[in-house]
Amino acid sequence: RPGTKFMVAISVDAPEPIDVDLDPWGAIELRARNAFACVFMAAGLVVMIVSILSSPTTEDAVFSMELAAFTGLNATVGPTVSPAFTLIVRVENPSALHPWCSNGGEVLVSYSGVALAWGHLPVFCVRRNAAAEFTVLPWGWEVGLSEDLRRRLVSEWNMVAAQILVEMRMFNPDCWMRTEVCRVKSLHRFEFDLKVRDDDQDYRTCNF
Structure with missing residues (x-):
């Protein structure tokens, strides 16, 4: 209407x-x-x-490490050692959206709280749902050991009880500040027994 x-x-x-x-x-x-x-x-x-x-991935990558070889830990010949280690690092990225990247890093090998060897990690990126593997070669030159520490290393080696600690720090590629909290993306620790294996010549070089 x-x-x-x-x-x-x-x-x-x-x-x-x-x-x-x-x-x-x-x-x-x-x-x-x-x-x-x-x-x-x-x-x-x-x-x-x-x-x-x-945005950067919030999922943590999965890290594993293998002590492939070592040499130069004969503490019976003097108060210093010049060790070298071969470490194989594997990184698995579980994220289906983002790559996992690190702006390099550092590796420190120590025994009973005393640093023995140092090394650097390469800059790398792991693709989505993928894994990467690389070798790190930390080493030290004429590292001084106290008499007590030297005797302890020899004793633990003879009892197949010597252990080393490997600390690995990954640097954050997205950080522009110099603060440690921002710069370090992840920190990982691994312990290894120093054992001689009959099938590995590199391990036998450490026989005291």
Whole structure:
């Protein structure tokens, strides 16, 4: 009937229905607001997806290490030792979204709290759902041992009870500050028994 108004909803997702009796400019303005809201929501969704895909991974990589060989630990010939170690490091990245990267790192090998050898880790990235393996060669030159520590090393070696501690620090590639908390991405410790194996010539070089 004349004078009757009808309300038409254009979408269940529309913020508000459009009044067909609005003047043309009002209807255009309302449609423009609705279109802007849709574009804004779509842009926000895109930004969220990009942020998730580009942000650093929060999943920790899985590290393992093998003591492949060592030499130069004969503490019976003098108060110093010049050891060298061959360490095989394996890194597994469980993330399906991000690579796991490290801006290099450091390795420290110690015995009974005394540093014996030092080494550097390479810069590397592990692809998503993948693993990487590399070799680290820490070494030390004429490391001084106290008489008590030297005797202890010889005694524990003879009893096949000597152990070394390997500490590995990975550096964060996304850190621009010099603070230790930011710079160190992960820290790992491994203990190894110094045992002589008959099938490995490199191990037999440590026989005292």
